[in-house]
Amino acid sequence: MARMSISVQSLRRVLVLFIGALLTIAAPDASFAQDPFTEFFGGLFGGPPHGYGHRGEPRVRRIMPHRENRGPTYWHGQTDNPRRAAKRTDGATTDQSQTAAATQPTFFVATVGDTLGQLLADGLKEGFSDRPDVAILRMGKESSGLVRDDFYDWPKSAKEIAADAQKINVAVVMLGSNDRQAIQQGQESYEPLSPRWREIYAARVDAVIAAFKEKNIPVIWVGLPVMKNERLSADMAQLNEIFKARAAHADIPYVDLWDALTDEHGQYSAFGPDINGQIVKLRSADGVHFTEAGARSVAHFVEGEIKKYYDAYRQQAPVAGVPAATPSEESKDAAAPQQPVAAAPANGQPIIFRSPVGGPSAAPTLPERPAVGPAQQLTGVGSATELAKKTPAVRPVDPGAPAQALVRHVFVEGGDQSPRDNRADDYSWRPPANAATPPN
Template sequence: MRLRSLVIVLCAACLLLLTGGPVSLAQQQPRQQRSLFQLFWQLPAQPQQAQPQQRPRSAPVRRREAPVVVRDDPVIPKVDVAHHVVVMGDSLANLLANGLDDALNNRPDVAVLHKAKPDSGLVRTDFYDWPKTAAEILAGEQKLSIGVMLVGLNDRQPIREGETVHEPMSPRWLELYRDRIDMIAGAFAEKRVPLIWVGAPPVQNGRLSADFVTFNELYRQRVEKAGGHYVDLWGGFVDAENRYAATGPDVSGQPVRLRLGDGIHFTAAGARKAAHFVDLVIRRIIEAAPQNGIVALPVSPETGAPTDLELQPGGVERLIDQMVAGLPTLGLPPALQARPLAGPIQPLTGQSAAAGQPLIASIAEARGGGDAALRLERVFGQGIAPDPVPGRIDDHRWPR
C-alpha cells in the first residue's frame, strides 16, 4: 500500500512538472491546448515569419492656387486727367457737384473741382464775392476746361449801392444783379473757357419759386449773350401741372424722393438727376473740342462771343427763319437758299401772334359742343361708360 501510494505521488509530481505546474487566477491567460503527444515528443513549432510593416502612404501634396477675386465694379484703367470741371455756387451747387462725380464716374479723364460756397450768392458781395472769386479761379495755376454755376437760393435780399438800399426785384435791383451775372460770364468768355449756367430749380415756397423764374430768365439771357450755355432744371422737378414735386422719376425712371424735407435741397437721387442734365452738356462740349489743339474763332472784343451769326446762340434758327421768309442768306449755296431745309420753329406753349390765343387748344375746346361733346366728356372726363346698345358686345342682357 505504501509503495502504491508513493508511485501515485511520484506520477502526480511528474505530471505537474510536465504540464508546467498549477496556474493561478491572476495568470489566467489564453494558452494553446497541447496534446500529450506534443508534450512527450516536443515537436518544434514552425517559426512565424514576421510580416513586413507597410509604411503609410503620404497624401499627395497639392499646390495652392491663387484665389480668384470676382469684382462687381469694372476695373477702369488709370488715365491722366485731361479736363477739369469747376463747380461754383451755393449749397445746391455743392450737391450738384456730388451728382456730377457720380455721373462722370466712367470718365476718368474728367475731374470735378468743388468750389461751391454754402449761403453764398450774387447779392451779398461782402460775405462772398463771386465775380471776384471766379476771376481768381480762372487766373489760378489749374487749367480749367469747363465752368458750372448754380446760384440764386440766397439772392432774394436787398442790394446796397452806396447809401441806397434797393429792394429785391425792383428795376434797379435787377440791373445790378444783371451786371454781376455779366461779370462772371465775361470772365469765362475772356479766358475762352465754356461756362454752363444752371437755372435754379423750383422749391416748395411758391413766392421764392416765382422769383426763381425771373432769375432764370436773366441767367439765360446774359449767359447766352456771352457765348455760354444755359441748362434748365425746372421741368425735371415739377409734376404734370408744373408745380413743385418732392418725388418723381430718377435717372433710371424709378419713382424716388428727389428733395429733402426742407423743400429746397436735393437728395442723393435728386442731385444725380440734376447732374444728368449738366452731364449731357459737359460731354457734348468735350467731344466737340478739337483733339490736337484749340482753333481760335473770331469773337467780339467786348463780350467774347462769336461774331459769326451762325455760331451765336440761336444762329441756326435765325437762318431757317430767313430762308422761310424768302430773305437772302449769306454764306449758303444757292440750292439751299432756293429750297429751305425746314420750316420755322414755333413754341407749342406760346401765344399766337395774330389772335393772342394759345397755340395748343384745351381739351374742352378740342371736343367742341353739342351732344357728341357731352358724350365724350361723360366717357373720357367723368369715366362713365356709355349705355349699352342692343346687339353690341357691351349688351349683357339675357335672353337676347
C-alpha cells in the same frame, strides 16, 4: 485553447492601448486638429513616436478659414507668391502703373455756385465716373450768392479760378438760391427784385461770365429749380429770367431745370423719375435742396452740354479764342427738323380749305343705287370651267361725273353733303309705325 486565450488577451491589450490613446490625445489649440488613427497606427508599425512628426514636432492639421465670400487676390493686384511680388517691386514699370498713367484727368470741369451747385457737382462726378479722363472740380461755397459780396465775392473768385494754374476746360455755374436779399451799395439799399436791384444783379452775373470768357473758358449757366414754397418759387422764377437773358446776351448755354422737376400740372413735386425711369424722391425735406438721386438727375441735364465741349476737345476742333467747334451747315441741315411742305396743286393755285359748316352751295347728289345688281355668270361663254376675267380696259375718269363733283364739293370747296335716308348721317327722327295716336 491556450493559444486562443493568449490571442484574446493580446487583442484586449491592443484595444486597451487604442482606447487609451484616444482618451489621452488633446488638441494643442482651437484652430488645430490631430488625426489619432494615423498617429496611433503609424507608431505601431515603426513610425515616429506617438503624436509627433519626423522631426519631433507635433503632427497637426491646420483648419483653413472659409474662403467662399472672399474675393480673388488677383483682382486687387495682390499675390501670395513672394517671387511675383519681388518682380513688381524691382523698379520696372508694371501694367498697373501704365494704366494709372493713361487714365490721368485731362479735361477739367469747374462747378461753382452755392449749395445747389455743390450738389450738382456731386451728381456730375457720378455721371462721369466712367470717364477717368474727366475731372469734376467742386469749387462752390455754401450760403453764397451774388448779393452778399461782403460774405463771398463771386466775380472776384471767378477771376481767381479762371487764372489759376489748374487749367479749366468748362465752367458750370449754379447759384442764386440765397439771393432774396437787399443789395447794399454804400448808404443805399435796394429791395429784392426792384428795378435797380435787377440792374446791379444782372451786372454781377455778367461779371462772373466775363471772368471765364476772358480766359477762353466756356461757361454753362444752370437755372434754379422750382421750390416747395410758392413765394420762394416765384422769386426763383424771376431770377431765372435774369440768368436766361444774360446767358443769351453772352451767347452761352443755359440749362433750364424748371419743368424737369415739376409734375404734370407744373407744380412742385418732391418725387419724380430718376435716370433709370424709377419714381424716387428727388428733393429734400426743406423743399430746396436735392437728394442724392435728385442731384444725379439734375446733373443728367447738364452732362449733355459738357459732352459737347468734351467731344470738341477730343477731336481737337476748337481754335484759339473759340472753345467749341461751330457745327457745319450740313450738320445743321441734318439736325434741323424737316418742316412739312404742302404740295402745290397741278394748276399752281393754292388749295383753300373752308369749314364744312354752312357750305356755299348744296352738295351734288349721287344717283340711287339698286338694292340688287344684275345677275352675272361666273363662267365664261366659251368654257364652262374657267372663271370670267376682268377686262383690262380702264374707263377714263369723267370730271363731270356726280361722284367727282361731290368729291370736289366736299374736299376742295369745303361744302357739306346732304344726308341720305337710313344712312349714318341721317339724324331725322321718325316715330314708329305702330305708335299710338295721341288723343285730341
